[in-house]
Amino acid sequence: MWKTIFRRLLLMIPQIIILSILIFIIAEFMPGDPFTGMIDPNVDPAQIDALREQFGLNDPLPVKYVRWVGNALQGDFGRSFNYKTDVLNVIGDRLGNTVRLSLLSTVLTYLIALPLGIFSGRYNDTLFDKGVIIYNFVSFAVPTFVLALLMVFVFGYNLGWFPSRGSIDVQASGFWEESWSRLYHLILPSITTAILGTTSIIQFLRTEIIDAKTSDYVKTARSKGVPIDKVYTRHIFRNASLPIASGFGYTIVNLLTGSIFIERIFNYSGMGNLFIESILSRDYSVIFVLVLFYGILGLIGTLLSDLILMTVDPRIRID
Amino acid sequence: MASNQNTEADIMADDMSASTPPMGFKVIVKEFAKDKLALGSLILMVAILLFIFIGSFIIDQDAATRVSLFDAYLPPFSSSTDPAYQGTEYLLGTDSAGRDIFGQLVIGARNSLLIGLSVTVITSVLGIIVGILAAYYAGMVDNVIMRVIDFIMILPQTMIIIIFVTIVSNYNVFSFILIMSAFYWVGQARFIRGRALTVGRLDFISASKTMGTPTYKIILREMMPNISSLIIVNLTLNFAANIGLETGLSFLGFGLPSNVPSLGTLVSAATNPDILENKSWVWLPASTLILVLVLCINYVGRALQRSADAKQRLG
Numbered sequence A: 001m002w003k004t005i006f007r008r009l010l011l012m013i014p015q016i017i018i019l020s021i022l023i024f025i026i027a028e029f030m031p032g033d034p035f036t037g038m039i040d041p042n043v044d045p046a047q048i049d050a051l052r053e054q055f056g057l058n059d060p061l062p063v064k065y066v067r068w069v070g071n072a073l074q075g076d077f078g079r080s081f082n083y084k085t086d087v088l089n090v091i092g093d094r095l096g097n098t099v100r101l102s103l104l105s106t107v108l109t110y111l112i113a114l115p116l117g118i119f120s121g122r123y124n125d126t127l128f129d130k131g132v133i134i135y136n137f138v139s140f141a142v143p144t145f146v147l148a149l150l151m152v153f154v155f156g157y158n159l160g161w162f163p164s165r166g167s168i169d170v171q172a173s174g175f176w177e178e179s180w181s182r183l184y185h186l187i188l189p190s191i192t193t194a195i196l197g198t199t200s201i202i203q204f205l206r207t208e209i210i211d212a213k214t215s216d217y218v219k220t221a222r223s224k225g226v227p228i229d230k231v232y233t234r235h236i237f238r239n240a241s242l243p244i245a246s247g248f249g250y251t252i253v254n255l256l257t258g259s260i261f262i263e264r265i266f267n268y269s270g271m272g273n274l275f276i277e278s279i280l281s282r283d284y285s286v287i288f289v290l291v292l293f294y295g296i297l298g299l300i301g302t303l304l305s306d307l308i309l310m311t312v313d314p315r316i317r318i319d
Numbered sequence B: 001m002a003s004n005q006n007t008e009a010d011i012m013a014d015d016m017s018a019s020t021p022p023m024g025f026k027v028i029v030k031e032f033a034k035d036k037l038a039l040g041s042l043i044l045m046v047a048i049l050l051f052i053f054i055g056s057f058i059i060d061q062d063a064a065t066r067v068s069l070f071d072a073y074l075p076p077f078s079s080s081t082d083p084a085y086q087g088t089e090y091l092l093g094t095d096s097a098g099r100d101i102f103g104q105l106v107i108g109a110r111n112s113l114l115i116g117l118s119v120t121v122i123t124s125v126l127g128i129i130v131g132i133l134a135a136y137y138a139g140m141v142d143n144v145i146m147r148v149i150d151f152i153m154i155l156p157q158t159m160i161i162i163i164f165v166t167i168v169s170n171y172n173v174f175s176f177i178l179i180m181s182a183f184y185w186v187g188q189a190r191f192i193r194g195r196a197l198t199v200g201r202l203d204f205i206s207a208s209k210t211m212g213t214p215t216y217k218i219i220l221r222e223m224m225p226n227i228s229s230l231i232i233v234n235l236t237l238n239f240a241a242n243i244g245l246e247t248g249l250s251f252l253g254f255g256l257p258s259n260v261p262s263l264g265t266l267v268s269a270a271t272n273p274d275i276l277e278n279k280s281w282v283w284l285p286a287s288t289l290i291l292v293l294v295l296c297i298n299y300v301g302r303a304l305q306r307s308a309d310a311k312q313r314l315g
Helices: A002-028 A045-054 A061-073 A087-122 A127-141 A144-158 A175-197 A199-213 A216-223 A228-240 A242-246 A248-257 A259-265 A271-280 A284-312 B002-019 B025-034 B036-058 B101-137 B139-154 B157-167 B173-200 B203-211 B215-252 B263-271 B273-278 B284-308
Strands: none
Touching: A002 A061, A002 A284, A002 B157, A087 A127, A087 A175, A087 A199, A087 A228, A087 A248, A087 A259, A087 A271, A087 A284, A127 A199, A127 B284, A144 A175, A144 A259, A144 B215, A144 B263, A144 B273, A144 B284, A175 A199, A175 A259, A199 A216, A199 A228, A199 A242, A216 A228, A228 A242, A242 A248, A242 A284, A248 A284, A259 A271, A259 B215, A271 A284, A271 B157, A284 B139, A284 B157, B025 B036, B025 B284, B036 B101, B036 B284, B101 B139, B101 B173, B101 B215, B101 B263, B101 B284, B139 B173, B157 B173, B157 B215, B173 B215, B203 B215, B215 B263, B215 B284, B263 B273, B263 B284
């Protein structure tokens, strides 16, 4: 087990290096630089050139890359030109919000998906099952931004149940009030994200349970006199949950990366929103670290999923 | 001798498709007859498509994108207050620049559909070629291709597409289609490879190989027919997904250039809270159209999927 983890971690290093080189090259091609905005008749062009020189923007690409990696290994990921502070500080400020959003979304995803999947599989072809199938179909097909907008429009503005924008109330003071305000702002975006994330979990659970009903181990358990409820909780659910457990890593990554649309629409100040802001203000250093962060997250998610699958299903050995 | 072999292979391929049709037309008709919702979706989808394409020919594109500041934010069913355009009726109202929402909706929908279609066709062709080659040659070739695909899959694709959109100089509709296709073909290739691998292991393929049937013939006449139904299903489902992706990117402001109407651009007006709350006629029709289109196409795709799989068929 530990050997596998170690080997997989080692394999990640070249992947991360390729990823960082790719993003670095792409970032170089972006038009303009952080000083383009300063160009106006009152500023001497020579002064801007001096600034460019000072920040090393005129150096050749490999030199810049090596310098960046050298600094990054010492924990210095460069400075954001837009926020005039360390990139890590800028991202750190937003990280908390995004993590809170993803955590609540993950919890809600499983809270919605598990009961729906289990009951629609157990009582398949009933009215409830048909309803779940329709729900599942819609949640699979609807584009993220359309659902999010409709949610804001209906629950945020028309019904006024939840705040529709932002991540915290400006007037909130004190620990409890702030925490409550944060949670209150989180509910609508999390539910939206959760609805979109339930599709595959429900699908897997339902088909697995329906298949399991006619399998030998269930028949054996029934003929030995195990009560039907116990067969479902002890025997079927355990087997049916395997693909879901293994999808956990992907689920988390999907939630984090899917947050660009959600954060944009709910004007939630997390990392997805930060990415769009940085693109608009050409804040390379932030863009670069964000994409790298999400890329590494994707690698970790895949690893996590494989590891979970290995632990819960002893039949599978991944080298 | 060579021609003899070819005719043999031809007969074999013909036999194959004659005895076990992967997804006959009759099966599809039966499936739609059984599932009334699918039939309804199909009719609605065709109706919307016809309406949009015929409508976009009739509607004057210049009139639809004409700016008249007097007419900003007119509610639906109002006529122009601008003396220059007296008598112009705005069926669905106007946006911030006084442009006709209805005209933009029709032309935007046509653009979104065409882009969705182009991306689907490009990604599918690339995906089918790469996927089948990987499955046919297997071994080393497969390994290398899959490593590359896996690597592209874990990239934060939306982010990288947005970066590309901002760095491409003289950015236009075609570069947008190419950028989207460059990232979304990998999913296709992966899917096709998975299916082609199982077909490639079947006995009749090995038999063909032993008999010396040329590679292109095995791929085109023996492997392709066996996954063709899956390809059709996949095309439909991806078409819907790609419409969602294009409108989504345009919504964020990184899709179609701002002078080309798109459903996503219309919806993006809703990022302004005032428009979202009080001027819903600007963005609600476009959102509804996207939703209805995507749901219909997906539902038709699901019905096709069921007809392709004997286990799931209703009819």
